[in-house]
Amino acid sequence: MTAVVTNRARRRGIRGVAALVCGALAAGGLAAAGVSTLRPEAASASSHREAPLISGQPQYDNTDVYAFVSPDRPDTTTIVANWTPFEEPAGGPTFYPFPEDAQYDVHIDSDGDAQGDLLYRWTFDTRTKNGDTFLYNTGQVTSLDDPDLNVTQTYDIDLLRLKDQKVVSTKKVADDLPVAPSHVGKASMPDYGKLRDQAVRKLPGGSTAYAGQADDPFFLDLRVFDLLYGGDLSEVGRDTLAGYNVNTVALQVPSAELRQSQKQPVVGVWSTTQRKNAAGKWTQVSRLGAPLVNEVVVPMKDKDKFNASSPWNDADFLPYVTKPELPRLIESIYKIKAPKEPRKDLVSVFLTGVKDLNQPPGVRPAEALRLNTAVKPAASPKRLGVLDGDNAGYPNGRRLADDVVDISLQVVEGELVGQKNDLGDAVDTNDQAFGKSFPYVALPTAGSRGPVAEKGTSARDALAGGARPMDAPGSSGSDDTVLIASSAAGGVGVLLVACGLLWWRRTRAVAGGA
Numbered sequence: 001m002t003a004v005v006t007n008r009a010r011r012r013g014i015r016g017v018a019a020l021v022c023g024a025l026a027a028g029g030l031a032a033a034g035v036s037t038l039r040p041e042a043a044s045a046s047s048h049r050e051a052p053l054i055s056g057q058p059q060y061d062n063t064d065v066y067a068f069v070s071p072d073r074p075d076t077t078t079i080v081a082n083w084t085p086f087e088e089p090a091g092g093p094t095f096y097p098f099p100e101d102a103q104y105d106v107h108i109d110s111d112g113d114a115q116g117d118l119l120y121r122w123t124f125d126t127r128t129k130n131g132d133t134f135l136y137n138t139g140q141v142t143s144l145d146d147p148d149l150n151v152t153q154t155y156d157i158d159l160l161r162l163k164d165q166k167v168v169s170t171k172k173v174a175d176d177l178p179v180a181p182s183h184v185g186k187a188s189m190p191d192y193g194k195l196r197d198q199a200v201r202k203l204p205g206g207s208t209a210y211a212g213q214a215d216d217p218f219f220l221d222l223r224v225f226d227l228l229y230g231g232d233l234s235e236v237g238r239d240t241l242a243g244y245n246v247n248t249v250a251l252q253v254p255s256a257e258l259r260q261s262q263k264q265p266v267v268g269v270w271s272t273t274q275r276k277n278a279a280g281k282w283t284q285v286s287r288l289g290a291p292l293v294n295e296v297v298v299p300m301k302d303k304d305k306f307n308a309s310s311p312w313n314d315a316d317f318l319p320y321v322t323k324p325e326l327p328r329l330i331e332s333i334y335k336i337k338a339p340k341e342p343r344k345d346l347v348s349v350f351l352t353g354v355k356d357l358n359q360p361p362g363v364r365p366a367e368a369l370r371l372n373t374a375v376k377p378a379a380s381p382k383r384l385g386v387l388d389g390d391n392a393g394y395p396n397g398r399r400l401a402d403d404v405v406d407i408s409l410q411v412v413e414g415e416l417v418g419q420k421n422d423l424g425d426a427v428d429t430n431d432q433a434f435g436k437s438f439p440y441v442a443l444p445t446a447g448s449r450g451p452v453a454e455k456g457t458s459a460r461d462a463l464a465g466g467a468r469p470m471d472a473p474g475s476s477g478s479d480d481t482v483l484i485a486s487s488a489a490g491g492v493g494v495l496l497v498a499c500g501l502l503w504w505r506r507t508r509a510v511a512g513g514a
Helices: 002-035 192-199 300-307 311-322 326-334 344-352 404-412 459-463 479-513
Strands: 062-069 076-087 102-109 118-128 151-163 166-178 208-215 245-254 266-276 282-288 369-372
Touching (some): 062 282, 062 369, 076 266, 166 208, 282 300, 311 344, 326 404
Antiparallel strands (some): 062 076, 076 245, 102 118, 266 282, 266 369
């Protein structure tokens, strides 16, 4: 019994000392924090995070799909698909690898029956040279095979041919190609454009492939979710996606390989993600074709269902297109009359394609990008696409520079049924210029953007958290005040530790006597 009491007393004494030590350190830390307080930036929400389940799995979340006749190679079609929304460029040390337990798929429907006829599948492999460092790169990276690029990825592309939703053949069209890495920063990757160029690879048969990081090409003001721009359209105009990156796969293919024939040149395009579950089986967790459909057309209760579904079953979602929620919300907030229902005009835009432009014969209504590969690229592309007389743009496929938010808002508000309007979010272009050749997407924003400290700030100031000297304009006191406050906090901590040790020794002596 005595031994038990003694051990308990000793444990209580140890806990007491630990508490005092922690308290002393906390006191010093809080006193220092009182001198210089850091405020984190507010987080943003994204329309890319369109459904409850996938919002917590960004590596598997399709953000956008683009399909267009290549402007510099009009006999080819370019497909761009993006994943991993809102990549903060400085998000190290692991940054943004492609997942190894995923299949990134792009589906091609060449006859309008809502079933994929071709499926291009990307899979990835990761290698780490040195697992004993936390660094993504151990030195300056000047090429994709640089030994200082510690973490590298490669990918394969397989082409699956389908009949009645069953695989009839598989062909490997790309094997072990290099992925362009995340753009760590200027010190690590002084010429990222060179790395991008090295990652663009020619494939047999006239195709070209790229996989790697890119600037997010979608441009829009996401305040739409704050009760439709805060009830005041004069407040729009901020590109919420500016400065963020995505992971991109891009493929340029001769159009003749995608379409059914010259007489039937319209193809449907959508992307999906399959992830391996705990049982080792592949499960579809994300799906995306036309922009904004799952975000603002499909209601919350069916968003996860949509992500797991196939276009063949899109009749399940037809009422959300013919009786859309968005026009009613706009009417309630802005008093702009909603067009009459049912909205057959929206069916042509989102489900069947526009007659005499990109609607295949005998089409089965399904949500997909529909591209007429026979329409030549526009010499002077217009951001409003078909609405502005440019038939090479959205909703005939989707080019990187198409302003799909303005187009969709105007169509939803009745542009095609006589209710002319000029609605938009006042974000008309991307924050970064697109390229003029494959893969066309802009280079990613660097993780480090260069010097940001105010002029006159010393390295010591930066290491102290970038705190402004106390004698600087707008502050009171001096550097001596900071040092005195820090020293006093440290002194209090030392005193508390000393008192704790004396108390602990006395407790041990008493316990030993007992």
